[in-house]
Amino acid sequence: MQTFSVRSASGTYRIVCGGGAISRLKAVISKQTDVTGVFALSSPRVWKYCGHKITKALGSAGAAAPILFDDSESAKTLATVEKVCRALHRAGADRRSAIVAVGGGVVGDIAGFVAASYLRGVRLIHVPTTLVAQIDSSIGGKTGVNLPEGKNLVGAFYPPVAIVADPVFLQTLPGAQSRSGLYEGVKYVNIGDSKSFAYLEVNMAKVLRRDPRALEWLMLHSIRAKAAIVSKDERESGLRQVLNFGHTFGHALETAGNYRRHLHGEAIAWGMLVATLIALATNRINSIQAERIARLVMSVGRLPSIEGIRPVKLLALMRGDKKSHAGRIRWVLPVGIGRVEWGIEIPDQLVIEAIREAPEVARLARGAR
Numbered sequence: 001m002q003t004f005s006v007r008s009a010s011g012t013y014r015i016v017c018g019g020g021a022i023s024r025l026k027a028v029i030s031k032q033t034d035v036t037g038v039f040a041l042s043s044p045r046v047w048k049y050c051g052h053k054i055t056k057a058l059g060s061a062g063a064a065a066p067i068l069f070d071d072s073e074s075a076k077t078l079a080t081v082e083k084v085c086r087a088l089h090r091a092g093a094d095r096r097s098a099i100v101a102v103g104g105g106v107v108g109d110i111a112g113f114v115a116a117s118y119l120r121g122v123r124l125i126h127v128p129t130t131l132v133a134q135i136d137s138s139i140g141g142k143t144g145v146n147l148p149e150g151k152n153l154v155g156a157f158y159p160p161v162a163i164v165a166d167p168v169f170l171q172t173l174p175g176a177q178s179r180s181g182l183y184e185g186v187k188y189v190n191i192g193d194s195k196s197f198a199y200l201e202v203n204m205a206k207v208l209r210r211d212p213r214a215l216e217w218l219m220l221h222s223i224r225a226k227a228a229i230v231s232k233d234e235r236e237s238g239l240r241q242v243l244n245f246g247h248t249f250g251h252a253l254e255t256a257g258n259y260r261r262h263l264h265g266e267a268i269a270w271g272m273l274v275a276t277l278i279a280l281a282t283n284r285i286n287s288i289q290a291e292r293i294a295r296l297v298m299s300v301g302r303l304p305s306i307e308g309i310r311p312v313k314l315l316a317l318m319r320g321d322k323k324s325h326a327g328r329i330r331w332v333l334p335v336g337i338g339r340v341e342w343g344i345e346i347p348d349q350l351v352i353e354a355i356r357e358a359p360e361v362a363r364l365a366r367g368a369r
């Protein structure tokens, strides 16, 4: 078990993570002063798998019944936020209550926004139960919901007071969800260092078997990386952009497939391949390095195809992304093994060629294993 600290504009919070972390939940809450009530927010599905562990860990602190809501992406809406706020009010939650968000990124984003807005802010503790939530969405304070016009368009920066991330919850995660999270883990070694990259190359098979030690290594490595990055740049004015490796293209691909064709992790896997091909074409990396990156990405599993989606459509979507500036796309590109640079502009034609080449490169990288 380890503890990492994250600095945010509203103070420093701790991430207790690793095997057995959940047993510290009650102690983490009791460090907070004057908590009048603890309210678990979760979904029926997550609670079915994880509820008994949470109830046990909270002990007498968790006397209130959990407030459960649908955690499908289509329910990540203001209507759900209103429903949950009203349920909190009926249950007697006051300003000194604490919310414990138990679930994946959807639960965390909704519960986080509820915590930010209910009575103008109550304390929030994240207990993430997917790999994506543990290594990404629970850290950094971004909360929010979707509008019919687009994803995550309404929200707030609202850091939790603590995060408790235990890999025990990952054992019940469906295979595709688990792999989707692993691509984020692959992202962290790419923006980290060459030693971690090499470690994951050797140990990917163990991670895929959910070997507890290998999984915990990836989890701790990723959490440490995200905690360090958002501590330096909470509002994404600079360094935090490296976390977007694979995401420039990935977000466009998710939108093009109406969020049904590719899971988030699968879309960013394609994004990492495209970024690698652009880096190769612009001599930022050599072909041996490009092959290592492509092989590591593809070692997680087969990806749903991108065939039939026109590269020009993807370019247009990238230009419209809320992270592009005045329609200019800023790429995060590998410049070595475990190293990236950010804020790079690339001519459209080069991007289109990289998108066209990506399926063949994916096939070769998978075959070369």
Ligand SMILES: NC(=O)c1ccc[n+]([C@@H]2O[C@H](COP(=O)([O-])OP(=O)(O)OC[C@H]3O[C@@H](n4cnc5c(N)ncnc54)[C@H](O)[C@@H]3O)[C@@H](O)[C@H]2O)c1
Residues within 6 Å of the ligand: 043, 045, 046, 049, 050, 071, 072, 073, 076, 103, 104, 105, 106, 107, 109, 129, 130, 131, 132, 133, 136, 137, 138, 139, 140, 141, 142, 143, 152, 169, 170, 171, 172, 173, 174, 177, 264
């Ligand atoms: N706030 C941020 O910084 C940030 C970062 C990345 C992603 N996100 C958001 O996170 C969401 C995706 O999150 P996700 O990938 O965690 O998926 P998710 O929350 O949709 O969960 C995936 C599925 O797994 C189920 N599940 C969760 N934990 C489980 C467990 N332990 N055992 C069995 N089933 C379990 C859920 O009920 C759901 O059906 C997206 O809405 C995305 O926008 C936010």
Ligand SMILES: [Zn+2]
Residues within 6 Å of the ligand: 136, 184, 247, 264, 268
């Ligand atoms: Zn992501």
